[in-house]
Amino acid sequence: MIEDEPDILEVVAYRLEREGFEVSASRDGEEGLARIRREHPDLVILDLMLPGVDGTEICRLVKRDPSTRDIPIIMVTAKTDESDVVLGLGLGADDYVPKPFSPRELVARVQAVLRRAPMREAESAKKRVSRGPLVIDAERHEVLLDGDRIPFTATELRLLHVLAARPGRVYTRDELLSLAVGEDVVVGERNIDVHVRSIRQKLGGRRELIETVRGVGYRFHDPRE
Secondary structure (H helix, E strand, O other): OEOOOHHHHHHHHHHHHHOOOOOOOEOOHHHHHHHHHHHOOOOEEEEOOOOOOOHHHHHHHHHHOOOOOOOOEEEEEOOOOHHHHHHHHHOOOOEEEEOOOOHHHHHHHHHHHHHHHHHHHHHHOOOEEEEOOEEEEOOOOEEEEOOEEEOOOHHHHHHHHHHHHOOOOOEEHHHHHHHHHOOOOOOOOOHHHHHHHHHHHHHHHHHHHEEEEOOOEEEEOOOOO
16 A cells, blocks of 8 residues: 555555455555565555655556556545546556545455456466566467477466466465366365476476465566565
8 A cells, every 4th residue: 555644544554454454555656666566466555646756657657567567556546536537547547546535445445356356367368478588378378488389288388377477476376276277177276286396397497487485375486586
């Protein structure tokens, strides 16, 4: 959450934490943008009127960066002119909440946007992803590593694509089951480990691209870290 008014920040963070969310808070745009790039949050609550880098510029930069553009953004602001709403949504924001607002309403909006996020991520699996020496083309069912074609099973390719589409974003095994394997397939969570082990073997000297986050799941290595 990026919000320069401490009272609003405190109240909303408290309500979100009561609902089980982990909240990372910033009071100025520059720090908030750095945290988005470093932490890859599941969602950003963004005030438009901020010191330093304003909310519209943060939204523009986040949505322009391939590694962060899929992060949902809810804009919160006292600016209620229609042109401001159109601008925010046109930059890629997922929702817009005018001040003053009920913290309960904002929490409900957060929950609603997060419910839509897995569908957007699954849709992104149709696209081509390029990460340095690695290229994954789901439509052509093709993986290129340093220019060489590497054979992958359908499940391995989907897993690799989901991870590579958002480098630095940590996925639990359950999320990977839903996004890459499919909710209608009876597969245990630990089977994900077997698939990841096979992917790493095929990546050979680039196996470090897939990182294990102990007690959570996996992520694709962000070269900026």
